[in-house]
Amino acid sequence: MTLTDHYGNALSTGATAARDAYDWGVALLLAAGSGALEAFDSAIAADPDFALAHAGRARAFTTRAQMKDARAAIATAQSLAAKASAREQAHIAAMAAMIAGQSAEARRLTMAHVADHPRDALVAQLCSNVFGLIGFSGEVGREAELFAYTSRLLPHYGQDWWMMSMHALALCETGQTDASLALMEQALALNPRNANGAHFKAHALYELGEVTAGRRYLDDWMTGYDATGSLHGHLSWHSALWALADGDTDGLWQTVDARIGPRSTCSLPINVVTDTAAILYRAQMAGVAVAPERWSELSDYVAARFPNPGQSFVDIHAALAYAMAGEGEKLARLADTQTGFAADLVRPVARAWAAMAAQDWQGALAELTPVMGEAVRLGGSRAQRDLLELSYVNVLMKLGLTEEARRVITTRRPVIAGQIRAAA
Incomplete structure (x- = not known):
């Protein structure tokens, strides 16, 4: 009898234990939980020739930023692929392209694969989420494309907590917040410990301006969520954003120091850099004193983890850290970068951060103004791109253009209009 996975896909293993462990590993990856790597290890122990378990193991390593291990694991999967089905071979090929950093090819392979095998969730996942292959495409219409992608897949999944949560995020990022929250609640009812679901519910509550409700929900949900979970820091x-909005400075710094900053988190380096830079500067713009040592520590972390430009979403946050830490040489390198999916936008943003650090508000305005119309290309969620929205508005206010600032923010991001305050 042919064994199938949780989503009904035939597997090239005859070991029930291998199938069960594989299913558990996939579920943990889709829920951003802890233990996926160990689950795939168990599947391999039950059947060392199970190619898809090695591919799953490779994917689990990427969620830990252990790329050397990921490359070794996918190479093993490729060496065993001849014994696997055509579907499994295509699954492994898409995963291998992603791990090799071949984003365009990985996206092409993923799209072709899910057209034939829409319920191959671990491959479908590569193009979902704002940090997926669509999210980091550098395209202006990436939010609409993500919504179209999950809309095509949703009918194939029925009442599946993972796909429902992915579509709910796509709804949220295209401005359909009420529908997003309703669908997310359904997804969380099916799997309350889905960290992706909790994360996307937080996004919906953020978009609705529900500071108190959002903070209460998330603090309660995170009780019991392992610190090694890939979304713990994010x-x-x-x-921390809600603590800032609440005026709870003590709560803000406790959260930053215990769960977000470079010394205190198990998060992926991309989250450490982007989240820390964003919360520090958003706090600074809100009039909260930010110790220079915080910027220096983050700057050192960026230089160690991302020595070469090329990941545009990281690069704009790296540029912010370098600017605020006074690292002119490193900042200049980013301002000259020619690599990355939105390098043409990274350059003026880097120069804008430099101008802001020097309190050259007119110069900052000149650099940021042409960026704002295409800022979506830089990647990240609406909540993450609010760093640029608030920075732009803050620059306008520094120049005394208060009415223009209010017009811009109420037109572009009314949910954060109440957060406008010129930095002290």
Whole structure:
């Protein structure tokens, strides 16, 4: 009898234990939980020739930023692929392209694969989420494309907590917040410990301006969520944003120091850099004193983890850290970068951060103004791109253009209009 996975896909293993462990690993990856790597290890122990378990193991390593291990694991999967089905071979090929950093090819392979095998969730996942292959495409219409992608897949999944949560995020990012929250509640009812679901619910509550409700929900949900979970640090960033909005400075710094910053988190380096830079500067713009040592520590972390430009969403946050830490040489390198999916936008943003650090508000305005119309290309969620929205508005206010600032923010991001305050 042919064994199938949780989503009904035939598997090239005859070991029930391998199938069960594989299913558990996939579920943990889709829920951003802890233990996926160990689950795939168990699947391999039950059947060392199970190619898809090695591919799953490779994917689990990427969620820990252990790319050397990921490359070794996917190479093993490729070496075993001849014994696997055509579907599994295509699954492994898409995963291998993603791990090799071949984003365009990985996206092409993923799209072709899910057209034939829409319920191959671990491959479908590569193009979902704002940090997926669509999210980091550098395209102006990426939010609409993500919505179209999950809309095509949703009918194939029925009452599936993972796909429902992915579509709910796409709804949220295209401005359909009420529908997003309703669908997310359904997804969380099916799997309350889905960290992606909790994360996307936080996004919906943020878009609705529900500071108190959002903070209460997330602080309660995170009780019991393992610190090694891939979203632990980023969920903490959402909590810190709400602490800032609440005026709870002590709560803000406790969260930053215990769960977000470079010394205190197990998060992926991309989250450490982007979340820390964003919360520090958003606090600074709100009039909260930010110790220079915080910027220096983050700057050192960026230089160690991302020595070469090329990931545009990281690059704009790296540029912010360098600017605020006074690292002119490193900042200049980013301002000259020619690599990355939105390098043409990274350059003026880097120059804008430099101008802001020097309190050259007119210069900052000149650099940021042409960026704002295409800022979506830089990647990240609406909540993350609010760093640029608030920075732009703050620059206008520094120049005394208060009415223009209010017009811009109420037109572009009314949910954060109440957060406008010129930095002290």
